[in-house]
Amino acid sequence: MLKTEELRRDHRLLLQLSYPSPDPDYSARVVRALEELGVEALELENPERLRLLGKGFRNIVLVGFKAGVRVALKIRRLDYAVKSTFREAYMLEQANRIGVGPTLLGHSDPVLVMSLVEGIDLTKWLLHTNPPSHAARQTLLEITYQCHRLDRAGIDHRELSDASKHVIVTQGGPVIIDFGSAGFSSRPKNLTSLINYISSKELERVRRDLGLGEVGRQTLRRYKEKYSKEDFEALLSEMNLL
Ligand SMILES: Nc1ncnc2c1ncn2[C@@H]1O[C@H](COP(=O)(O)OP(=O)(O)O)[C@@H](O)[C@H]1O
Ligand SMILES: [Mg+2]
Secondary structure (H helix, E strand, O other), X not given: OEEHHHHOOXXXXXXHHOOOOOOHHHHHHHHHHHHHOOEEEEOEEEOOEEOEEEEOOOEEEEEEEEOOEEEEEEEEOOOXXXXXXXXXXXXXXXXXXXXXXXXXXXXXXXXXXXXXXXXXXXXXXXXXXXXXHHXXXXXXXXXXXXXXXXXXXXXXXXXXXXXXXXXXXXXXXXXXXXXOOOXXXXXXXHHHXXXXXXXXXXXXXXXXXXXXXXXXXXXXXXXXXXXXHHHHHHHHHHHOOO
């Protein structure tokens, strides 16, 4: 663990805040945001490296401490044009209102703080941890409900067709992460994307083991007209998830 104020004095670690290239000015800007957000310390992988949880094409995600609690710190990459996390924080906040996503804990300039989601990405969990079939079905059902709530709220995540990157299975259930591409839409495609993912070749064995059924185009089309509870339940029943 390294206190945020000590980070300013350790140049090697400080420069790791600026990815992919070490820019002192950008690192300083990130530290200012961390201080403003009340991030007391960062977690280390080893004495020379900050703990990196993940990397996307827009951000790196580190582990920090805020009010004594371990949190996820999403930090804009230097090579991503949009440095502000304002819009993403706003979309995550909207998702939080319907019980979706990691909890937003704060945001400032290029940093967004949220609850740490500890678990295994969905594809790996389904294919390699041999979950009991009732647990696998329960997890898929829970994600479909979350997608349905997003659809009804008019929030389109936009990156769920490859759900493996953006759904993490935790002890407490699946969590949809990364609202960086999310936006409002009158025709959100969360559940549609998830169904495409479940129908993919990669998950053929899982579908067979769980006895999942195929969704008819007609049922999906009807669902996308009104996103009604009845049409949603018709989808679940065709998928054989109920
Ligand atoms: N709240 C979180 N808790 C734990 N890990 C996270 C969290 N948010 C993101 N990650 C990890 O960091 C990676 C990149 O984050 P992501 O939000 O997808 O960034 P990007 O917007 O750049 O795609 C994810 O694939 C995941 O492994
Ligand atoms: Mg991402």
